[in-house]
Amino acid sequence: MKNWVEELRSATLKAIADESRRTALRRAVESYTSNKGKALSRLPHLSDLALDVRRIKETSVERMEDLVKEASEAIADCNGHAHIVRNAQEARKIVSEIVGEHKLVVKSKSLTCEEIELREYLEDKARCRILETDLGEFIIQLRGEKPTHIINPSIHVPREEVAKTFSRLAGRKISGDVEALVSFARSYLRDYFIKADVGISGANAVAAQTGTIFVVENEGNARFSTNAPPVHVCVVGFEKVVPALNHAFKVVEVLPAYATGVLMSSYVSMITGPSKTADIEKKLVYGVHGPKELHVVFLDNGRSEMAKHPVLKEALYCIKCGGCLYECPVYRVLSGTFGHNYFGGIGSVWTAYTRGFEKALFAYMCTGCGRCRELCPLKIDTPRLVEALRGELCRLGFKHPKATLFFDNICLQGNPWGEPKALRGSLGC
Amino acid sequence: MSSYRTPELARSLISILKALNVDHVMLGKDELCCGSILLRLGLRSEALEVAQRTLDELARVQASTLVTHCPGCLRTFKLDYPELFDFKLSLEMVHSTQLILRCLDSKELSPVKIKAAYLDPCHLGRHLKVYDEPRKLLSLIPGLTIIEPPEKREASLCCGAGGGVKSCLEELSLTVAKELIEYFRLLGAEAVVTACPFCYYNLNEASRGALRIVDILQVVDASLRGVPVEKLG
Numbered sequence A: 001m002k003n004w005v006e007e008l009r010s011a012t013l014k015a016i017a018d019e020s021r022r023t024a025l026r027r028a029v030e031s032y033t034s035n036k037g038k039a040l041s042r043l044p045h046l047s048d049l050a051l052d053v054r055r056i057k058e059t060s061v062e063r064m065e066d067l068v069k070e071a072s073e074a075i076a077d078c079n080g081h082a083h084i085v086r087n088a089q090e091a092r093k094i095v096s097e098i099v100g101e102h103k104l105v106v107k108s109k110s111l112t113c114e115e116i117e118l119r120e121y122l123e124d125k126a127r128c129r130i131l132e133t134d135l136g137e138f139i140i141q142l143r144g145e146k147p148t149h150i151i152n153p154s155i156h157v158p159r160e161e162v163a164k165t166f167s168r169l170a171g172r173k174i175s176g177d178v179e180a181l182v183s184f185a186r187s188y189l190r191d192y193f194i195k196a197d198v199g200i201s202g203a204n205a206v207a208a209q210t211g212t213i214f215v216v217e218n219e220g221n222a223r224f225s226t227n228a229p230p231v232h233v234c235v236v237g238f239e240k241v242v243p244a245l246n247h248a249f250k251v252v253e254v255l256p257a258y259a260t261g262v263l264m265s266s267y268v269s270m271i272t273g274p275s276k277t278a279d280i281e282k283k284l285v286y287g288v289h290g291p292k293e294l295h296v297v298f299l300d301n302g303r304s305e306m307a308k309h310p311v312l313k314e315a316l317y318c319i320k321c322g323g324c325l326y327e328c329p330v331y332r333v334l335s336g337t338f339g340h341n342y343f344g345g346i347g348s349v350w351t352a353y354t355r356g357f358e359k360a361l362f363a364y365m366c367t368g369c370g371r372c373r374e375l376c377p378l379k380i381d382t383p384r385l386v387e388a389l390r391g392e393l394c395r396l397g398f399k400h401p402k403a404t405l406f407f408d409n410i411c412l413q414g415n416p417w418g419e420p421k422a423l424r425g426s427l428g429c
Numbered sequence B: 001m002s003s004y005r006t007p008e009l010a011r012s013l014i015s016i017l018k019a020l021n022v023d024h025v026m027l028g029k030d031e032l033c034c035g036s037i038l039l040r041l042g043l044r045s046e047a048l049e050v051a052q053r054t055l056d057e058l059a060r061v062q063a064s065t066l067v068t069h070c071p072g073c074l075r076t077f078k079l080d081y082p083e084l085f086d087f088k089l090s091l092e093m094v095h096s097t098q099l100i101l102r103c104l105d106s107k108e109l110s111p112v113k114i115k116a117a118y119l120d121p122c123h124l125g126r127h128l129k130v131y132d133e134p135r136k137l138l139s140l141i142p143g144l145t146i147i148e149p150p151e152k153r154e155a156s157l158c159c160g161a162g163g164g165v166k167s168c169l170e171e172l173s174l175t176v177a178k179e180l181i182e183y184f185r186l187l188g189a190e191a192v193v194t195a196c197p198f199c200y201y202n203l204n205e206a207s208r209g210a211l212r213i214v215d216i217l218q219v220v221d222a223s224l225r226g227v228p229v230e231k232l233g
């Protein structure tokens, strides 16, 4: 078995050699940066609002546990079911119990579901058929790959490759024209939304006071998956809970421009309890056109631990817009290799707490350039977090051997490379 | 960094300081690495040990100002050590470009005919917020045309050498640098001027002649001495 240092290096080399990945990334980055630029110039108030969101996050993270309890009670009050779970295993178990076996599930994109590997679990253990309905997720599900960006999971796949994948599924040739590809996905997935037994989603924010979950998207697939099936399960991390609706609205206002370069996302679904009516004789009945049952699973999975760390807790403020990834010079070269479910510098902290520190060694790929901090709407100081994380990694035995070597050399010769001391004095002055 | 990997930059700095009659001392062979690389790689207590020794050295030479060309060293002394270890250095700490600008007075400057893009080094720009002095300095050099890339100042791109990546994942550093060089080439720059030995070293290694990489010290030195940059030796 290779040691982690070699593994890190060979993963890097492999990613660097992948030209098609770089082509796709270049196209995506170009269109993202130009769209974001335009959106921000039309929404000049957004940078101040984002700092407001930061303050909301700071105070919410301080009382995360209480807010989750408050949200759970509010959800129960409107006949929804709230579940508070501590780790990935508990989360998978509870969702699996709600879903049942051999069910058809439509799923919208959710980093949190990805974090607990929910799809794989439901497929393997409960033998369910799960359809990813976000276009990017759909593409990589068909290709048997892993997401490489938190907002645009198939960012590494160029259109030519998508055409090949869809043609295989259709059993006929689908052209590489982007519109044709989208239209194929639409017609393929349409029936499944109606037939599905359960819809699974994540959430971008939760207002504790009213128990309202906010789901932001552009495609309309999340709205479909959370609305058409009789049961909706939402898996959401503790850090997404803010005190009230007005706070959640702010999160939702800041997110779209930084996430996809639009002024506002096409759809924001606000869900407070299951679908209901009292139109016939004022008798309250649940499940009219929307789901009869709503389950919200609040996931801790390391978040409370993260909140205890004096430096690393800042990562919990992240609204997962993914902007820093497009803007990261290292991500532009490595894409999905620079991370594990969560990507880039900020993603290394998230990976450490949600998946284990030994999975977060990609933190050593960060150059600490700080571009992400300047371009992050919340000004999250990712380079500082990465350095603190590396400190933790060193304590846990993942000290980079170069670091040890440098220290020894500095002690002996005064410089990290172990060059003779005398050289330094030889420049003359 | 400069002493060992880019001695030409160290030589240029000394030559400039002499030309400007700046009273200076070098720590010479007693000089110690600033410890930045240790901090970046997570070795805090080791960095503290190194820092303590450098502070003693600095106290010994009784200077009023600490000047470094490496923005990483400057950041480490000026921002990181005070924040992490509550160190207060009583001397003033400046970047070479800041000191030169201050001491340049009305020194005669010869033309340096290059059309170059200025790259804000990450440590100097984003971390230390020194954006203007290097630009001001470059604007004083006759014959020099500076192109401002769209991604500049707070949004400037990274050369790929920071955070210990140059040492731990060399190929990654070089690939990031190559992307940057391509970016500058497409802008129509004939050269890139940087103000950091790490950028200078990494971009030179990655460029292999695709684009000229010079450091601001070389430009100033050449201008003060009236010789072309490539003749500086």
Ligand code: SF4
Binding pocket: A258, A317, A318, A319, A320, A321, A322, A323, A324, A325, A346, A372, A375, A376, A377, A378, A379, A380
């Ligand atoms: S760190 Fe900032 S830019 Fe990056 S995903 Fe989080 S909120 Fe967005």
